[in-house]
Amino acid sequence: MLTDDLSRYVALHEAMGFKFRTQRILLRMFVTYAEHHGDGMVKSDRVIAWAIQAPSPEQRRNRLLTVRRFAIAMHAEDPGHEVPAADALGRGLFRRKQPYIYSAEEIEGLMVAAASLGPIGTLRPLTYYTLFGLLAATGMRISEALALRLGDVTDDGLVIASTKFKKSRLVPIHSTTRAAIDRYLSARLSIIGETTALFLSNEGTPPRYDTVSAIFRKISRKIGLRGAPGQPGPRIHDMRHSFAVRSLEQCPCDNDAVSRHILALSTYLGHAHVHDTYWYLQAIPSLMAQIADIAETFDRTGAA
Incomplete structure (x- = not known):
């Protein structure tokens, strides 16, 4: 089944040290779509039909090429898997996304909206309030923030051990940022107790990247920073x-x-x-x- 093929494919890339986060999400979406249509192997027409559901040309091409690489690997094991043409949706030119520079008022608005998340009285709103505030105050990558552990919070700053380039570094933080982290730790420990991850969901597990992204888009729309679903807008990055x-x-x-x-x-x-x-x-x-x-x-x- 495609689900089993995907599990082996993802496990291989993660074993080689790749985070493979976005690719894993996209491939899981494709496999769910393909198996819903009764497919046991990758079919080119199914890949294209799924890819064109994305809201922009760039996302459609990214979907196509992500599944194509998966298909190539599976085709090497079983020729029954079809490999869609790389230019099936045209040839795209790489364009860097234009960054959005937040104002102080917009950052404050995002944090206030995060603090108003439900359920009331749970750790969830404080988690997102502190997480988004930390990203704004330090400029760290979202993957680095989600990978933080209790021991990474030191008197000298935050130890970033899980970096994009496998290099650890120390990130000094302002006293107000440290105070915000301490307030979060106090609430977090009283609600859930001891665990190794710094940021936790109400279930006691670290928030997933795709969940954090979805929450960020939700509150961005709430305060008017983004339009309707599918429309481009400011990102966490x-x-x-x-x-x-x-x-x-x-x-x-x-x-x-x-x-x-x-x-x-x-x-x-x-x-x-x-x-x-x-x-x-x-x-x-x-x-x-x-x-x-x-x-x-x-x-x-x-x-x-």
Whole structure:
């Protein structure tokens, strides 16, 4: 059955060290769809029919290529599995998603909406309130936040052990952020008791990434940051972009200071290369004003 094939395929990738989170979700959706139609093997027409249900061309192509890689692996074991053509939905060009830079008011709105989640009196609203606040205050990846353990909360900051590039790092945090974590820990321990994960659901298990994403979209729509389901809008990952941009806003308009700040920011964010950090920096009015000031100084004096 396709379910068994998928389990082996996912287990292989996870054993090789891949997180395989998004791929696992998409493939599970496809397998459910295919088996609902009575398929025991991958069929090209079924893959395409499922892929075109996605709301955007980029998501349709991602669905197609994700299942295609699965189909190639299964076809190597049994030629009965069909491999859809890579260009069955056209040839797409990779385009980076335009980051959304949150304002302080929007971050506050997200946190207030998270705190109002139900059921009232449970750990759930406090979990999401603290989780989204931590992402905004530190710029860490959502996968890193969900992987935090109690022992990762230290006097010097947060120890990020499960990183994208398998490198541990220490993330210093502001006293107000630490106070918020301490308040969460107090409530969490009194409601559920001792476990190893920092963030917990009402069931006592760490929240799943897809569940957190769904909650984030729900409250984003509630406060008017997103449109109807299927429409694009600000993402959780944009909190990381926002953190980087707001951080640079605080940097003095000096070439040496900016260079030092970018290097420190790259280390703080856990980037493998400093040039990766520049992708996180977007042109917003305050940064453009700084650039204009530097350009005027250079034009007037010949030195920035």
